[in-house]
Amino acid sequence: MNNDIPVHELGPQGEVMAHAIDACVHCGFCLPACPTYALLGDEMDSPRGRIVLMKEVLEGGLDLLDAAPHLDRCLGCQACVTACPSGVPYGELITSFRGWSEPQRHRSPLDKAKRYAILKALPAPKLFSVAARIGQYAKPLAPALPAALRGPLDLLPEHVPAMQPSPKVTPAQGQRRARVAFLTGCAQQALAPNFNAATLRVLARNGIEVVIPDGQGCCGAAALHTGARDEALRLVRANLDAFNPDDYDAILSNAAGCGAGLKEYPVILHGLHDEAKAQAFSAKVQDISEYLAALAREEGLEPFMPASKPLKVAYHDACHLAHAQKVRSAPRELLRMIPGVSIVEIPEGDLCCGSAGTYNLEQPDLAGQLGARKAGHILSTAPDLIASGNIGCHTQIQSHVRRQGSPVPVMHTVEVLDLAYRGEL
Amino acid sequence: MTVEKLALTTTSPAHKPLSKGGADNALAAELTHLLGPKKVLSSLAERLSYRFDAIQFGVTPLCVVLPESTEDVIATVKAARRTGVSIVGRGAASGLSGGAAPMQPSVVISFTRMTRLEILPERREAIAQPGVITLAVTDAAKPHGLIYPPDPASFRTSTIGGNLGENAGGPLCFKYGVTGDYVTALDFVDAEGELHTLRRDAYDLAGLLIGSEGTLGLITSATLRLTPPPKFTRTLMAHFAEVGQAAEAVSAAIAAGAVPGKLEFMDQACTNAVEDYLNLGLPRDAGAVLLVDTDGDDLDTVEEERALVEAACLEAGGVVRRAADEAEAAALWQARRSVSPALGRIRPQRMNEDIVVPRSVLPEVVRQIRALGDASGFKLVQFGHIGDGNLHPNILFDPRTESTEAVHHLAREIALVALRHGGVLSGEHGIGTMKRDFMNDAVDAETMQGLRNVKRALDPSGALNPGKILPEETHA
Numbered sequence: 001m002n003n004d005i006p007v008h009e010l011g012p013q014g015e016v017m018a019h020a021i022d023a024c025v026h027c028g029f030c031l032p033a034c035p036t037y038a039l040l041g042d043e044m045d046s047p048r049g050r051i052v053l054m055k056e057v058l059e060g061g062l063d064l065l066d067a068a069p070h071l072d073r074c075l076g077c078q079a080c081v082t083a084c085p086s087g088v089p090y091g092e093l094i095t096s097f098r099g100w101s102e103p104q105r106h107r108s109p110l111d112k113a114k115r116y117a118i119l120k121a122l123p124a125p126k127l128f129s130v131a132a133r134i135g136q137y138a139k140p141l142a143p144a145l146p147a148a149l150r151g152p153l154d155l156l157p158e159h160v161p162a163m164q165p166s167p168k169v170t171p172a173q174g175q176r177r178a179r180v181a182f183l184t185g186c187a188q189q190a191l192a193p194n195f196n197a198a199t200l201r202v203l204a205r206n207g208i209e210v211v212i213p214d215g216q217g218c219c220g221a222a223a224l225h226t227g228a229r230d231e232a233l234r235l236v237r238a239n240l241d242a243f244n245p246d247d248y249d250a251i252l253s254n255a256a257g258c259g260a261g262l263k264e265y266p267v268i269l270h271g272l273h274d275e276a277k278a279q280a281f282s283a284k285v286q287d288i289s290e291y292l293a294a295l296a297r298e299e300g301l302e303p304f305m306p307a308s309k310p311l312k313v314a315y316h317d318a319c320h321l322a323h324a325q326k327v328r329s330a331p332r333e334l335l336r337m338i339p340g341v342s343i344v345e346i347p348e349g350d351l352c353c354g355s356a357g358t359y360n361l362e363q364p365d366l367a368g369q370l371g372a373r374k375a376g377h378i379l380s381t382a383p384d385l386i387a388s389g390n391i392g393c394h395t396q397i398q399s400h401v402r403r404q405g406s407p408v409p410v411m412h413t414v415e416v417l418d419l420a421y422r423g424e425l
Numbered sequence: 426m427t428v429e430k431l432a433l434t435t436t437s438p439a440h441k442p443l444s445k446g447g448a449d450n451a452l453a454a455e456l457t458h459l460l461g462p463k464k465v466l467s468s469l470a471e472r473l474s475y476r477f478d479a480i481q482f483g484v485t486p487l488c489v490v491l492p493e494s495t496e497d498v499i500a501t502v503k504a505a506r507r508t509g510v511s512i513v514g515r516g517a518a519s520g521l522s523g524g525a526a527p528m529q530p531s532v533v534i535s536f537t538r539m540t541r542l543e544i545l546p547e548r549r550e551a552i553a554q555p556g557v558i559t560l561a562v563t564d565a566a567k568p569h570g571l572i573y574p575p576d577p578a579s580f581r582t583s584t585i586g587g588n589l590g591e592n593a594g595g596p597l598c599f600k601y602g603v604t605g606d607y608v609t610a611l612d613f614v615d616a617e618g619e620l621h622t623l624r625r626d627a628y629d630l631a632g633l634l635i636g637s638e639g640t641l642g643l644i645t646s647a648t649l650r651l652t653p654p655p656k657f658t659r660t661l662m663a664h665f666a667e668v669g670q671a672a673e674a675v676s677a678a679i680a681a682g683a684v685p686g687k688l689e690f691m692d693q694a695c696t697n698a699v700e701d702y703l704n705l706g707l708p709r710d711a712g713a714v715l716l717v718d719t720d721g722d723d724l725d726t727v728e729e730e731r732a733l734v735e736a737a738c739l740e741a742g743g744v745v746r747r748a749a750d751e752a753e754a755a756a757l758w759q760a761r762r763s764v765s766p767a768l769g770r771i772r773p774q775r776m777n778e779d780i781v782v783p784r785s786v787l788p789e790v791v792r793q794i795r796a797l798g799d800a801s802g803f804k805l806v807q808f809g810h811i812g813d814g815n816l817h818p819n820i821l822f823d824p825r826t827e828s829t830e831a832v833h834h835l836a837r838e839i840a841l842v843a844l845r846h847g848g849v850l851s852g853e854h855g856i857g858t859m860k861r862d863f864m865n866d867a868v869d870a871e872t873m874q875g876l877r878n879v880k881r882a883l884d885p886s887g888a889l890n891p892g893k894i895l896p897e898e899t900h901a
Contacts, residue, residue, distance in 0.1 A: 001481055002774045002824050025769035027479040028519035028582040032558070041537055042466070042491065043474035043518075056473055066470040085702045086769025 001026060001051065005058045012271025013096045017058060020093035023086050024051045030080035030090075035352045035370055036073050044070040047080035047090055054097050064101055071097070073363060075356035075370075076225050077319035082326075082350065091324060092267050095224055102227025118358055119228055123186050123218030123235065164193040170200045170210040177207035177299065178249040180291070183239075183262065185255040186218050188391035195391065198418035199254045199288055205302050205421055206295065210252075215242035219253070221261030222357050224268060236265055240277055245284040254288040254414055256320035256327075256390035257357055263325060287321060288414055289389055293330035296337065304420040307340035311425065313416070314344050314383035316374075316397060318390035319352050331389055331413045338420040344381040348373075355396035367396070375400035379408070386410045452508045452532060453488035459500050464491050464538075475533045476526060478518040479579075479766075480777065480859060483526030486513070486533040493538050495612065495620060495645040502643065503618035505532045511888050512616075514639035516555060516587025519579040521765065521777045522857025524591055524638040528892030534643065536586045544569060544651070550609060551649045555586025559593075562649060571651035574601040577853070578762040589644050592636030594853030596687035596718075596761065599812035601652070603853060605635040610648035616884040620645070633879065638855050639890040641883040655686065655720035657727045660754035663738035663745045664711035668692050668795055668807060670741045671713035672787035675811050678737035679784055683730045686720035688812025689761050692795075695808045698767035699760045707760060708744075715743070715811070716761050718754075764808050765817070771804055772821035776836045777859060781815045782848035793842050794818050801835045803827070815852035816843075837863055856894045864896050 001024040007014040030047035031037050043049035050071055056062035071094070078091045107115070121131050166184055180203065188195050203210050220235035239262070243251055253259035262285040265278035286294075295301060313335055321327045332343050354360065354370025375397060378386055386401065386408060388394055398410040411419075419425040453467035466472065466489040476483035487510060490501045505512050515525040515535045527533060539554035542561060546569035551562050559580040562573040576595035577583055583593065589611075594603040611623045611631040621642075623631040634642055665671045671690055678685070691699075692713050700707045708714065715738065719730040735745050748754040768775060782790045791807060798805025798818075809816040818839050820832050840850055840863040850860045850867050865873070876895060880887075 004825075022773040023769050025479060025766050025775070026477050026481045026518075027766040027769075028517050028579065029763075029766050031517060032581045042471075043535075044466075044471055049474040052474055052477065053470055056470075062469055062473060066468055070470065085699065085763035085766040087702060087767075088769070 001055060003055050003059060005055065010058070010100065013100055014058075016089075016092050016096045016267060016270055017054070017100070020089045021051055021055050021058075023088045024048060025086050026052070027086070029085060030083050033079040033083035033350060035075055035077060035079070035354070036366065038351065039366060039369055040073075045073055047074075047084075047088075050074055051088070051090070051093065054093065057101070058097075064104055068101075068105070071101075073366060075319070075352050075354070075359050077352035077356055078323035079319060079350050079352065082323045091264075095264070095267070098225065098227035099229035099232070102229070105227075114361070115226060115228075118361055119223055119226065119231060123222070160191065161193055163189060164197055166196050166200065166212050168212050168214070170204050172207045172209040173204050174207050176209050177295075179209045179211065179247075180250045180252050181211050181213055181243050181248040183216060183219065183243075183251065183253045183258055184212055185253070185258050185391065186222075188255055191395060192391055192412070194415060195254055195412045198412065198415045199252075202292070202414055202417050202421065203252075203288075206292070208295075211248065213242045217242075219258040219261035220268070221257055221264070224261070224264070225357055226362075232268065236268055236278070237274065240265070240274060240281055243281060245280050248284060250286050250291055251281070251284045252286055252288050252291055254389065254412065256287065256318035256325065257392055259285060259287045260320040260324035287325060287327050287330070287389065289321070289331040289334055290325070290327050292414075292417075293333045296334065301337065302421070304338045304417070305423040305425070307338060307420065307425045309340065311338075311341050312344055312382070312384045313341055314346055314378050314381050314386050315413075316346060316353065316378065316386060316388040316393055317349055318388050318393045319356070321389050322350070327389075331387070334413060334417060335387060338416070338425065341416075341420075341425075344383055346374075346381060347377045349377075353393050353396050353400075355390075355392035357392060360392075360396065371396050371400040372404070375404050375406075379404060379406055383408055385416065387413045387416050389413050450487050452505065452510050455504050455508070456488060456490055456501060456532070459504060460490065460492075460497055464493065464497060465489070466491070475515065475518075475535060478520040478523060478525045480521060480523050480526070480857075481774065482523065482858075484529055484531075486527050487530045489533045489535055491535050491538050495614065498534060498614050498643055498645055499618045499620060501532060501534055502614055502616070506616070506618065506886075506888060511891050512639075512643070513890050514555075514586065514590065514643045516584030516590070517558075517579070517582045518587075519582045520587060520591055520854065520857070522591065522638075522779070522851070522855040522859045524855045524857040524890075524893060525587065526858070528858060531891075536584060539586075539645070544571075546571065549651045551651055553585045553647050553649060555584060555589070555644055555647070557585045559583045559585060559588055562651075566651050569651075570653055572654045573607065573649055573651055574598070575604045575607060578765060580762075585647055585649070586644055589635055589647060590638050591855035592853065594810060594813075594815065596689050596758070596810060598853070599688055599810060600684055600686045600720075605632065607650045608635060608647055609650055611635075611644055612646040613642040613644045615642045616886065616889050636855065638857060638893050640880060640893050640895075641889065643889075655727075656722045657724045658686065658718050658720040658754070659727055659731045660748035660757060661717050661731060661735065661745060662748070662757060663715045663717070663735075663743040664708040665713045665715070665738075665741065665743045667712035669788045669792040670743060671715050672791045672811065674715065674734075674738045674741035674743055676784050676787055677740060678734045679812070681733045681737060683719065683733040683737075685717050685730060685734060685812060687716065687718040687758075688734075689716045689809070690714070690811035690816075691716075691761065691764055691808035692806055694771065694804070694806040695764045695768070698770050699763045701770055702763055702767050703756070703760055705756050705760055711744075716757055765819075768806060768819055768821055771806075772823050774822055774824050776820040776822070776832050777854070778818045778836060778839055779815070779851045779854040779860070780818070780840065780843035780848050781813070781852040782843050782846045784812075784814050786846045787811065787814060790842060790846055790848070791816065794839055797835065797838050797842070801831070803832065803835060805835070810852070813852070814848070833862075837866070841866060858892060861892075861894060861896055864894070
């Protein structure tokens with residue numbers, strides 16, 4: 001899209017934004033992919049509409065305040081990126097725009113406090129765990145609480161498990177085939193500690209030594225996607241210091257959102273002194289399913305024990321795996337390697353479940369509608385088990401599937417693999 | 426500055442109104458009063474979002490109405506007429522001629538919420554409101570063993586209303602006909618806000634409404650014919666060293682008696698743009714690629730036709746590959762549908778043409794256009810529904826560094842190539858604003874007067890989608 005964005009005034013992030021806007025031809029191929037367009041049906045809440053709005057704000061023809069409600073409703077799911085033939089890097093655009101615009105926003109004190117709390121608690125697993133436990137006891141009170149508090153409580157599992165600290169090094173079983181570094185993630189350590197435990201077991205069983213480097217922290221995605229760019233830069237640089245890519249065959253994440261965040265580091269640092277360092281780092285980043293499927297193709301995996309009965313697995317594509325990282329076939333290939341497992345495709349599978357990082361907390365109404373829609377589609381396939389590769393989707397889907405009265409188990413892909421190795425599937 | 430020149434550029438920041446927010450004009454206030462706030466958009470952010478189609482130019486509307494019923498449309502038209510504001514109908518705005526983009530401050534009626542669709546299997550018909558997504562008709566008809574054949578590349582996005590407005594085509598239309606061929610009845614609201622119901626008998630006023638780009642009336646319902654899909658389909662891809670050879674193969678195959686279901690063409694730049702998107706392993710070095718489906722209910726005939734096409738391709742110097750399975754065929758057709766938007770990878774703006782020429786002159790026409798492009802210094806690409814002679818030469822440019830006047834000049838040269846060879850300006854995208862200036866080249870003065878008389882008869886005050894199809898009248 002032709003534009004007069006003052007790139008020179010905006011610096012390197014301005015280049016990122018102008019490049020993305022240049023590529024949009026306003027064809028509308030993104031419309032059927034967009035969750036908010038599906039719900040609201042108006043241009044301003046579609047990807048190409050938001051691109052027009054961002055262009056206008058950057059050019060100075062539209063007040064940020066007028067565009068903000070529509071831009072805030074974007075989940076950042078990047079389904080539009082998959083649908084876009086002209087290659088608009090929409091994810092980079094909205095992220096850069098939020099970083100640029102957030103300092104100019106005037107938010108209410110309550111709003112500020114909520115965002116501050118989210119951005120402080122999410123990256124601190126211990127703090128998050130304490131908060132989640134308190135929340136667990138507050139859950140029965142939810143109907144009486146204000147909406148701002150009800151959203152997060154709704155998402156908490158019935159039972160918040162105890163934290164399981166991960167060992168700094170997990171040795172390979174048998175002959176060592178590779179040495180990888182692992183990012184442990186934030187919220188999932190508190191909400192689903194078995195994700196990481198299962199990941200370490202599956203990797204070790206396949207001859208992979210796993211190192212959890214000291215000094216690592218939150219990937220920064222939550223901060224970045226909510227526009228807290230300075231905070232994000234601090235977190236990004238801490239991780240670049242903690243993970244030396246030369247020391248590892250790969251740097252793994254088992255949370256789609258975090259993995260996508262790690263792969264975004266070169267964009268975040270575009271034009272800054274450590275851009276090259278970010279490139280070397282993110283070249284090594286892989287999702288756990290991507291890494292295991294490549295290993296399976298190249299060298300083979302340890303064989304799985306068959307499932308105890310034929311098992312129909314509904315695999316849910318996390319947006320930050322399928323759209324942001326283009327990882328679609330790997331998790332399916334892995335699950336199919338378990339004898340007795342078959343995969344069912346979920347209708348409207350490309351549409352976001354509404355979790356989308358902090359979206360649940362910021363836009364609870366739209367998030368709730370999307371969650372209910374997703375749960376309905378999943379349950380329409382009558383699955384025996386639901387698998388996905390992202391903690392956000394996991395809690396959202398679990399919460400909405402339960403609300404629709406179904407007891408069907410919801411697991412991380414790697415938990416399913418782990419159970420198959422243990423003969424407990 | 427003429428309207429056409431404006432058409433090639435987006436409005437510059439200096440001309441932009443400042444943010445005001447809220448209903449800031451009498452019409453928006455009245456419509457909000459009549460229809461309720463949920464159906465009327467009037468803040469600047471909202472209005473800015475409804476000024477473009479896929480050609481990205483247009484004037485910011487005064488307000489936008491999202492009707493939910495024919496009554497809402499009638500009320501909007503009457504209110505707009507009372508205040509003297511012009512009216513622009515709009516579907517998904519995926520069009521490529523500027524048809525849905527306002528050229529003066531107007532009320533935009535966006536039909537995206539009028540999505541009622543009824544399938545009548547025993548009559549092999551569908552009744553669709555204008556906001557129904559094109560592909561949704563086939564999706565709903567399939568369980569009854571029926572399809573709706575018109576398949577514009579944007580069919581996941583485009584609406585029936587927009588397709589009717591531009592008389593949209595698509596790959597299947599070579600064999601099966603364009604949108605207008607599937608319409609058995611229409612409802613439309615005229616420029617005075619009166620509702621009419623039309624069937625396809627004399628006078629075929631419905632035929633006049635189809636392809637009129639909302640300049641004669643606003644279609645509020647259409648009855649569409651459905652057909653059973655062909656039982657067998659075979660897909661092949663052929664690639665050639667240069668575009669003329671591909672065109673020779675097409676002329677020869679059809680002359681030999683083949684009637685493929687789809688017969689599509691893309692040149693090297695197009696192939697590379699979609700390959701960058703989809704990574705299918707398309708032949709990046711080839712000067713041109715043909716994609717062909719032969720289809721029908723008799724497998725022998727389908728395979729015979731494929732053999733005829735293959736022989737013609739080989740004879741013209743092509744390399745032929747059959748699609749191994751349905752998945753490969755589906756991927757190839759996704760690639761074809763992605764060509765137009767994928768061109769955004771090359772330059773931020775384009776001038777898009779939609780010429781149709783007789784098949785016998787295809788080789789000469791594509792070569793002449795290629796030569797014009799090479800001589801111009803612009804990035805010119807060609808693709809299209811070559812089976813029915815419908816080509817989409819696109820001039821890709823960056824208005825910040827390249828002259829829009831020169832683009833306009835080259836576009837006219839291309840249009841003249843088509844006209845000299847007995848062709849027409851538009852096969853399926855409509856004239857809109859993009860090709861409006863070339864209408865005087867395409868239509869003689871008497872015929873033009875006839876067209877103007879039609880417009881005056883149905884829309885005497887020129888309130889419906891002004892600035893489209895018919896060129897400015899010169900009062901010498």
